Structure formats: structure tokens, C-alpha cells
Amino acid sequence: MDSAWDRLLDLVDRLATDPTxxxxxxxxxxxxxxxxxxxxVHDIDSELDVPDVARWLVGLVHAHRAVRAAHPExxxxxxxxxxxxxxxxxxxxxxxx
Numbered sequence: 001m002d003s004a005w006d007r008l009l010d011l012v013d014r015l016a017t018d019p020t021x022x023x024x025x026x027x028x029x030x031x032x033x034x035x036x037x038x039x040x041v042h043d044i045d046s047e048l049d050v051p052d053v054a055r056w057l058v059g060l061v062h063a064h065r066a067v068r069a070a071h072p073e074x075x076x077x078x079x080x081x082x083x084x085x086x087x088x089x090x091x092x093x094x095x096x097x
Contacts, residue, residue, distance in 0.1 A: 004037035005044070009084060012057060016064045016083055017076070023061055028054040038091075045093040053091065060087065 002010070008031060015021055031054040038044040044053065064083050068076065 003041070003043065004034045005041075008034040008038060008057075009087070012061060012083070012087060013080060015058075015061045017080060019065065023058055023065075027058050027061075031057055042093065044091045048091070057087065 011027070011031065011034065015023055015027060028051070032050055035044060035050045035053050039046045039048075039050070060083065064079065068074075068079055071079075
């Protein structure tokens with residue numbers, strides 16, 4: 001079975017890449033239990049606020065769609081990869097340097 005982290009990233013991927021899907025509060029609600037579960041196993045920094053993370057993830061999906069629309073010349077897989085890196089680096093706990 002996939003982890004909550006994997007399911008969260010899959011959801012972000014689907015929302016980012018399928019323009020037929022509506023993005024809104026229902027997506028935030030769908031993300032909340034995934035974020036909470038990922039925090040429990042330390043896949044997401046537990047100092048973050050769960051509803052805020054959901055809200056910002058939905059915002060990032062909106063931004064991804066806007067960037068895609070403004071820059072269709074960029075490979076969609078490259079943009080999705082960049083979105084995944086941004087989300088991963090933001091949500092994972094800080095590591096000592």
C-alpha cells in the first residue's frame with residue numbers, strides 16, 4: 001500500500017495535470033487526512049499547520065496550471081517534476097547542514 005505521502009503527491013499530480021478537475025475546498029478537505037498521516041510518520045514537518053498546508057498545496061496547483069498556460073513551450077513533465085521538488089523540499093523537515 002502507498003504511504004500517505006505518496007497518495008498526497010499523487011493527488012497533487014492529478015490536480016496539477018488534469019485541467020478537467022476542479023480545484024477548491026473539497027481538495028483541501030481530501031488532503032487534510034493525508035497530510036496528518038504523513039506528519040505522524042515524519043514525512044511532513046509536524047511544525048506546519050495541517051489546514052494551512054492543504055490550502056497552500058491547492059494554491060500551488062493553481063499556480064502550476066497558470067505557469068503551464070503561460071509557458072506551453074516547457075515540457076509538462078519538467079514542470080511537474082519541478083512542482084514535486086518544490087513541494088517535497090517545503091514539506092519535509094529541515095535537515096542540518
